[in-house]
Amino acid sequence: MSKLDVSRRGLLRTGAVTGAGLALPTIFTAQSAAAFTNDPTGGSVTLGFNVPQTGPYADEGADELRAYELAVDHLNGDGDGGMLNSFSSKALEGSGILGKKVEYVTGDTQTKSDAARASAKSMIEKDGAIMISGGSSSGVAIAVQGLCQEAGVIFMAGLTHSNDTTGKDKKANGFRHFFNAYMSGAALAPVLKNLYGDDRKAYHLTADYTWGWTQEESIKAATEALGWETVNTVKTPLAATDFSSYIAPVLNSGADVLILNHYGGNMVNSLTNAVQFGLRDKVVNGKNFEIVVPLYSRLMAKGAGANVKGIHGSTNWHWSLQDEGSKAFVRSFGTKYGFPPSQAAHTCYVQTLLYADAVQRAGSFNPCAVAEALEGFEFDGMGNGKTLYRADDHQCFKDVLVVRGKENPTSEFDLLEVVEVTPREQVEYAPDHPMFAGGQLGSCNPGA
């Protein structure tokens, strides 16, 4: 006969250990199934729109905010529905996202990486934002994308054109609808060849930061493939305002094309200075001197005034497009605000709808489920023809526009005209293309 010797303390200890052992897998299971950063539990879901509300890109940021507001209206069933009517996916019904009313908070990036990270962090931690979107700079986009990856929320990038955003700095939680520098080069090159021939000498002025470097690399490779010679590439400080001392050497360099890898205020000033120095009236090597601006925006063109006339560049989208999606968006935006949307507004609006649609199709706000729904997603009706969100790098592939500064604008918005819609196939590249090498997408982080 055995003796059962059980003390009170021993029983408690054994019970606690056994209980913990049995409960352990349940805790892990429960976490992995339902818990992720800012899981919306009430009747609403909060999105975080992180745009430049102060600083030099504040006007672009204001246009992005207008687009986000419009997207939220349409998601909640207000207004005319905009692109929801033309979007090929019909998962969204104008009843919020998964039945939850869409609300939003905003942050000010100031177009500074540290400020943008701070505002995104605040929206995630204090306001419970489940997704962050916006921005008008690649430096900011890369910084915020990294933060969202760490925090376990989805980042739907706004205006960011550097190859690095979906290249060496790509992240599993980050998605870019906007086109990139490589695509600008690939779209522009054939047009430049038709216009200016294959025997040209190009001089590059390049903004000295991530976007400028990849823009120069891309357009240089594309034009050299045409047979153009690169005479010189000069980096200019981002803070530069007067480019006269950089333009002057172009005059005697033997170049017959000036490529301005500048954006925003840099581009407005460098183009203005180049025109002031009479470059457009010069004849070099028996050819008319030409200026090219690889990345154009309407807001920027407005700042440069008449100097943009006849200058070629590329853009992600333009309000004059006549497809059903673009017309629907321009109608909604124009009716609400009284003027046509910019390309930044377009990409932000589309990104919000794409995120909402992905949640709806996934049936969950879990970032990993949303990422899975976005990866490899093919859609149409959003303004750039048939579009693919490539799974390998989370870059959208779609038609790219080559535009030219309009000679006789009919209004203050009518500054660019579409010269060519470059088909998607022409701007596609392999996921392991050298210009995008160096980074890993990694795995999705649900946070919590």
Added chain:
Amino acid sequence: MDAFLLQILNGLDKGSAYALIALGLTLIFGTLGVVNFAHGALFMIGAFCAVTVQKILSLSVETIDPDKTDFLGNPLKVKTPYVENWFGPDIGGTIIDWSVPLAILFAIPIMIAVGFIMERGLIKHFYKRPHADQILVTFGLAIVLQEVIKYFYGANPIPTPAPDALNGVANLGAIIGMDLIYPVWRIVYFCFACLIISGVFAFLQFTTFGMVVRAGMADRETVGLLGINIDRRFTIMFGIAAAVAGLAGVMYTPINSPNYHMGMDFLVLSFVVVVVGGMGSLPGAVLAGFVLGILESFASMEWAINLIPGINQIIIYLVAIVILLVRPRGLMGRKGVMED
């Protein structure tokens, strides 16, 4: 050789803006002893005087063109400036075209008034406070002013072109058989800067008012003891300094489209110019403005960047460090100033 001469011209052109702003800064420091960090904002307000004049002259009447449609498919609203309706398209168009030079007439009283209000309303309360307090309050004022401008005019640059007649290029080397092309407006800007600088010096040198101001700069107390209201004269000098900065801003608008933070871009550089020239020295500020402008232009040349990468971004500060180490009173500063 052409490239060398072009960079000298560029330097003189950049130096014109630096010299005009630094001249105003020095006038204020020399008379009132105030370090005015809002001086860049005065340059910016001057530029926006030009924008305002352009907008006023471009005020338009809207008519409907039933044959054309806008982006929403509605009948197009065609804008015709009032001045074109009143004076005909040719004369009206010419008036709008010359809006920047015309803005000088508008900017002078506006800038004097802004300077007067700034000095009487805020800065006079800080005369006896430490320089650090003056810097903080004037810097704060600069931020307020630029945000006010952003509220009304937006953040984007606003194109304000030169008159068509002054918009081209001139071959300055034609006389000596060289091809030395330079923008006409930049030549105008340099000449304008020389005119303003000469005017300020002549005013101080050859008028009774200027003589009293110079005496006040040298020994304020003694001038006061002679029964002269030196404070009132110094307030007027603040207004004149504001007008100089404002005119520099007006004429700068065709060179680069003005935006609300353009003043900040010039502010730090202008302070360096004042320090290099010598605090309180008017000729020093002008000399340093042109010298640093030329050095900055040469530092942007390819051979300079290849020799010392990044030299184009630090040259002005490098010169300032050397000057402060070797000759703390600056190029033309009075002995004893900034040397203790």
